[in-house]
Amino acid sequence: MYGLGEGLLDVAIPISDEEEVTVHRAPPGFWIGDGALLSSLPRQVSVEAAVDCRVFCLPIAAVQRILATHPEYWMYFHRLSSLNLTLAIRALGEVIALPPKARFARLLLRIASPDGSVRVTQEELGRMAGMSRVAFRRAFASLIASGAVETEYGGLRIRDAAALKAEAAAQWPN
Numbered sequence: 001m002y003g004l005g006e007g008l009l010d011v012a013i014p015i016s017d018e019e020e021v022t023v024h025r026a027p028p029g030f031w032i033g034d035g036a037l038l039s040s041l042p043r044q045v046s047v048e049a050a051v052d053c054r055v056f057c058l059p060i061a062a063v064q065r066i067l068a069t070h071p072e073y074w075m076y077f078h079r080l081s082s083l084n085l086t087l088a089i090r091a092l093g094e095v096i097a098l099p100p101k102a103r104f105a106r107l108l109l110r111i112a113s114p115d116g117s118v119r120v121t122q123e124e125l126g127r128m129a130g131m132s133r134v135a136f137r138r139a140f141a142s143l144i145a146s147g148a149v150e151t152e153y154g155g156l157r158i159r160d161a162a163a164l165k166a167e168a169a170a171q172w173p174n
Contacts, residue, residue, distance in 0.1 A: 001033035001063060007053030008119070010128075012046045013088075022128050023091050025050060025111040025120065034081040037063060051119065095130045098171070101139040104129045105168035108149065108158060116158035143167065 004026060011024040011032070026032075026047070036043050037060065049055075067073055094103045107129050112118050120128070126136035143149045148163040149156050158164055 001031060001037060001058040001060070002047075003056040003058070004028050004030045005054040005056055007055075008050040009047045009053060009055075010050045010124075012048065013044070014046075020046060021130065022124065023130075024087060025128065027111075027113075031080055032084070033058075034077055034084060038077060038081050100129070100131050100135040101142055102168055102170040104131065104136070104139040105143065105148070105164050105170075108143075108156075109161070109164060109168055112158050116161065117152070117155060118157070119155040121155075 006028055009026040009030060009032075010022045011026055012020040012022045014020045032045070032047055033043070035041070063077075067077075094106055098106070104125070107125070108118055111120070111128075118125075122136070122140065125140070126133060129136060129139075131139065140149075143164070144151065146160075146163055146167070148158065148160045148167060150159050
C-alpha cells in the first residue's frame with residue numbers, strides 16, 4: 001500500500017489494453033493499494049506523479065502482520081477501499097449523467113488546492129473530465145467568461161467558488 005504525503009498523483013484506469021484515462025488527481029492523504037490487499041487481485045488502476053511527491057510505502061507483509069495482530073483494523077482498510085470505490089463510481093456517474101460544463105466544474109472543485117489553484121494543463125483537464133476537445137473548450141470558455149475561473153501560468157484558479165458550485169449542480173436541459 002502507498003500513501004501520498006506530499007504532492008499530487010494522477011490516477012488512471014484502463015479503457016483498453018493499450019490505453020488508459022486519468023480520472024482523478026489525488027491530493028496528500030490519498031492511499032492506494034487497498035483493493036489489491038483486500039481482494040488479492042492485480043491492481044486495477046495506475047498512478048503517476050503529477051508533480052514531485054513524497055510517497056510512503058507499507059509493505060504487504062507488514063500490513064498482514066498488523067492485521068493478524070489487530071484484526072479489528074480490517075474495518076479501516078475496508079473503509080478506505082469503500083472511499084476509493086465511491087470516488088470511482090461518482091466519477092463514472094458524472095460522465096454518464098451530467099452535461100460537460102457541470103462535469104468540468106465538479107472536476108475543478110474536486111482537484112483544486114485549498115487556495116483555489118489547479119496546477120494541471122488544459123489537455124490534462126480535458127482528459128480527466130472525459131470530454132472531447134470541442135466540449136472541453138466550450139465548457140472552459142464558458143467558465144472563464146462567467147468569472148468562475150481564470151487561467152494562470154501552469155494552470156488555473158477558481159475565482160468564484162459559489163458560481164462554480166452552481167455550475168456543478170446543473171443538470172441536462174429538459
